[in-house]
Amino acid sequence: xxxxxxxxxxxxxxxxxxxxxxxxxxxxxxxxxxxxxxxxxxxx
Amino acid sequence: xxxxxxxxxxxxxxxxxxxxxxxxxxxxxxxxxxxxxxxxxxxxxxxxxxxxxxxxxxxxxxxxxxxxxxxxxxxxxxxxxxxxxxxxxxxxxxxxxxxxxxxxxxxxxxxxxxxxxxxxxxxxxxxxxxxxxxxxxxxxxxxxxxxxxxxxxxxxxxxxxxxxxxxxxxxxxxxxxxxxxxxxxxxxxxxxxxxxxxxxxxxxxxxxxxxxxxxxxxxxxxxxxxxxxxxxxxxxxxxxxxxxxxxxxxxxxxxxxxxxxxxxxxxxxxxxxxxxxxxxxxxxxxxxxxxxxxxxxxxxxxxxxxxxxxxxxxxxxxxxxxxxxxxxxxxxxxxxxxxxxxxxxxxxxxx
Ligand code: HEM
Ligand code: FES
Numbered sequence: 001x002x003x004x005x006x007x008x009x010x011x012x013x014x015x016x017x018x019x020x021x022x023x024x025x026x027x028x029x030x031x032x033x034x035x036x037x038x039x040x041x042x043x044x
Numbered sequence: 045x046x047x048x049x050x051x052x053x054x055x056x057x058x059x060x061x062x063x064x065x066x067x068x069x070x071x072x073x074x075x076x077x078x079x080x081x082x083x084x085x086x087x088x089x090x091x092x093x094x095x096x097x098x099x100x101x102x103x104x105x106x107x108x109x110x111x112x113x114x115x116x117x118x119x120x121x122x123x124x125x126x127x128x129x130x131x132x133x134x135x136x137x138x139x140x141x142x143x144x145x146x147x148x149x150x151x152x153x154x155x156x157x158x159x160x161x162x163x164x165x166x167x168x169x170x171x172x173x174x175x176x177x178x179x180x181x182x183x184x185x186x187x188x189x190x191x192x193x194x195x196x197x198x199x200x201x202x203x204x205x206x207x208x209x210x211x212x213x214x215x216x217x218x219x220x221x222x223x224x225x226x227x228x229x230x231x232x233x234x235x236x237x238x239x240x241x242x243x244x245x246x247x248x249x250x251x252x253x254x255x256x257x258x259x260x261x262x263x264x265x266x267x268x269x270x271x272x273x274x275x276x277x278x279x280x281x282x283x284x285x286x287x288x289x290x291x292x293x294x295x296x297x298x299x300x301x302x303x304x305x306x307x308x309x310x311x312x313x314x315x316x317x318x319x320x321x322x323x324x325x326x327x328x329x330x331x332x333x334x335x336x337x338x339x340x341x342x343x344x345x346x347x348x349x350x351x352x353x354x355x356x357x358x359x360x361x362x363x364x365x366x367x368x369x370x371x372x373x374x375x376x377x378x379x380x381x382x383x384x385x386x387x388x389x390x391x392x393x394x395x
Contacts, residue, residue, distance in 0.1 A: 027230035
């Protein structure tokens with residue numbers, strides 16, 4: 001790998017790790033309290 | 045690419061690889077289905093189509109996780125190199141499984157209405173402004189489109205046709221695909237599935253993929269820094285400390301890394317960057333007199349950086365000599381790719 005590619009990989013993952021972890025965290029925090037059980041979602 | 049013999053050496057393995065992928069997919073889907081029905085809370089019912097839809101979605105996610113882990117694992121330890129060689133097969137398999145998943149979703153939720161299934165998918169929910177109830181299907185669809193682009197261009201024909209730079213850029217998009225899928229699952233399945241197993245699946249994938257990438261990025265910063273006391277020639281350390289048929293990787297003060305190979309009593313230096321997809325040549329070996337890339341086996345003669353006929357790839361070479369302590373000295377100015385330059389002879393007592 002060229003040096004700029006190596007740097008790009010490091011930067012991508014330094015940015016993506018907290019962003020994705022934050023997204024999962026937020027999504028779980030804000031999920032509807034009375035989540036309907038999976039499997040009862042009727043075909044539209 | 046090296047020559048016929050390289051391909052032949054890998055060939056039986058290549059077929060076995062596809063067999064392993066098929067076996068993994070079959071076992072994963074079977075175990076998922078059994079688990080889904082066995083651990084369903086009382087009173088919960090899954091139709092077979094729904095169960096399969098979730099099994100194929102999860103299987104595609106698992107395959108994507110593995111695809112992403114192969115690169116860093118291969119950099120961390122050479123035992124993982126063989127799975128890197130045909131990683132693209134696993135990538136294509138990921139696309140096909142994801143396509144099955146999307147097909148089942150369209151069939152189940154969006155087929156039989158007055159509008160086309162695809163239109164129904166994209167228009168039945170437009171709540172893009174909030175997290176709860178976000179149309180997570182769109183994220184999956186974008187990921188699927190990009191998986192298709194990568195699967196369609198995965199052959200080496202496209203690598204040489206588009207050029208390694210553009211090809212690499214297209215295929216780096218796999219990180220974007222991964223981000224889209226994390227969003228797809230977090231805003232979709234995780235909203236309805238409160239069972240901790242599903243959250244654990246997502247978090248362990250994220251931990252593995254991110255952790256391995258960050259770890260390798262840090263580990264591969266370790267290349268011997270060229271010492272600055274020589275003005276024209278840089279000191280690459282004792283020649284005899286390089287293992288036979290192996291290299292030491294040197295980071296000059298400016299420019300790309302240099303792979304310094306020791307073989308047959310000689311020292312030669314070539315660029316560390318493979319012409320194929322930028323593989324680290326200095327982590328490869330000299331096989332049959334040629335530097336062999338650890339990633340997919342492209343070969344280069346150490347004396348002139350040229351691939352042996354009939355291949356035409358060329359990498360830059362560097363002038364080398366030994367000093368009185370038998371340290372390797374390198375002229376850090378790259379010679380034009382394919383330029384022959386005399387190797388340094390280790391046995392020769394330098395003046
Ligand atoms: C057009 C593309 C796609 C559509 C429309 C789509 C749609 C869906 C839907 C509706 C669900 C929820 C299923 C349920 O009712 O439980 C789902 C779940 C899921 N999808 Fe997709 N998806 C797409 C592409 C993808 C891709 C490309 C991947 C992975 C590479 C993926 C991975 C998953 C996963 C892991 C789940 C969670 C399965 C579970 O409940 O355990 N999807 N998708
Ligand atoms: S052979 Fe593919 S990167 Fe070197």
